[in-house]
Amino acid sequence: MAVNVQLVVDCAEPIALSRFWATALEYEPEDNDALIGRLVDQGLVGKDDYTVVDGRRAFVTVAAIRHPDDPVQEDTGIGLDRRLLFQRVPEGKTVKNRLHLDLRVGHDRRAETVKALEALGATVVRTVEEPGASHVTMLDPEGNEFDVQ
Secondary structure (H helix, E strand, C coil): CCCCCCEEEEECCHHHHHHHHHHHHCCEECCCHHHHHHHHHCCCCCHHHEEEECCEEEECCEEEEECCCCCECCCCCCECCCEEEEEECCCCCCCCCCCCEEECCCHHHHHHHHHHHHHCCCEEEEEEEECCEEEEEEECCCCCEEEEC
16 A cells, blocks of 8 residues: 655745645645644644734744645645645755755746746746756745746
8 A cells, every 4th residue: 555645844934935846836835724723722832833814814924835635624624635734944955955856847838837937936947858858847936946847
């Protein structure tokens, strides 16, 4: 049986970065409003632990996105399969990523996708066109590298 994994991204602004990646990957932000409500009622979460985004409560130190076709835990809003979790950390990014995402959109959609990602706050680092490699390397709004193929 295969192991389910979730990719965790350390960042400064989990909500903003998760929204960037939700748009880039055509994923959905998780809705944790009900979970936060229960935790508030139990006294486990205070007003400093959450904010309101699009009319729903969201944790300030962690945010997740999920594939729209995957199942969700009804009582928590947590995605159960393809999921990226963004967590606030105190230190900033200092070196090149050892792991990165490749957005495989196809050569015909690559320029359009790059332009759309730039409009969301990504920047182009370089374009690679060589035998066996054809992609645009970009940085997300917090400087994490990824490729558009």
